[in-house]
Amino acid sequence: MTAERAIEGSGLCLRWPALRCAAEVGSPDLQRFGGTCFSVHGAHIAAVVTTSVFTRPAAEYAGHHGIRLYDESALAAWATRTGPAPWMP
Numbered sequence: 001m002t003a004e005r006a007i008e009g010s011g012l013c014l015r016w017p018a019l020r021c022a023a024e025v026g027s028p029d030l031q032r033f034g035g036t037c038f039s040v041h042g043a044h045i046a047a048v049v050t051t052s053v054f055t056r057p058a059a060e061y062a063g064h065h066g067i068r069l070y071d072e073s074a075l076a077a078w079a080t081r082t083g084p085a086p087w088m089p
Contacts, residue, residue, distance in 0.1 A: 011044030012087050013037040025050050025071075027057035034065045047086035049075060 015033045030048065037046035047068040048054075054062070054069050062069050070078070070086050077083025 011042065013041045013043035013046045014086065015048045016050065024053050024055045025058055026055045027061050030054075030058045030061045030065075030067060034061065034067055037067070045087055049086055051075065 015029075015037075025048065033046070033048060037043045045068065046066065047070060048062070049070040051072050053071045059069060061067075068086055074083055078085055
């Protein structure tokens with residue numbers, strides 16, 4: 001199950017893939033999201049969050065297309081207020 005949310009008027013589009021235990025988020029996941037977040041949803045900020053990790057190809061795709069990635073470490077930093085929220089610069 002995956003969810004994608006575009007918050008009306010905010011320009012923010014988030015995706016949080018539900019993965020089986022220890023699964024990585026791969027490039028195909030990012031490509032599906034990247035194909036709609038800007039053109040269909042009109043996002044100004046696009047972010048994918050996961051309690052897992054991203055593969056190197058996924059991270060490269062995201063970097064090339066301006067998609068922010070928040071893995072288990074980034075989410076922990078956000079939760080403890082030592083790192084930014086996905087929608088912050």
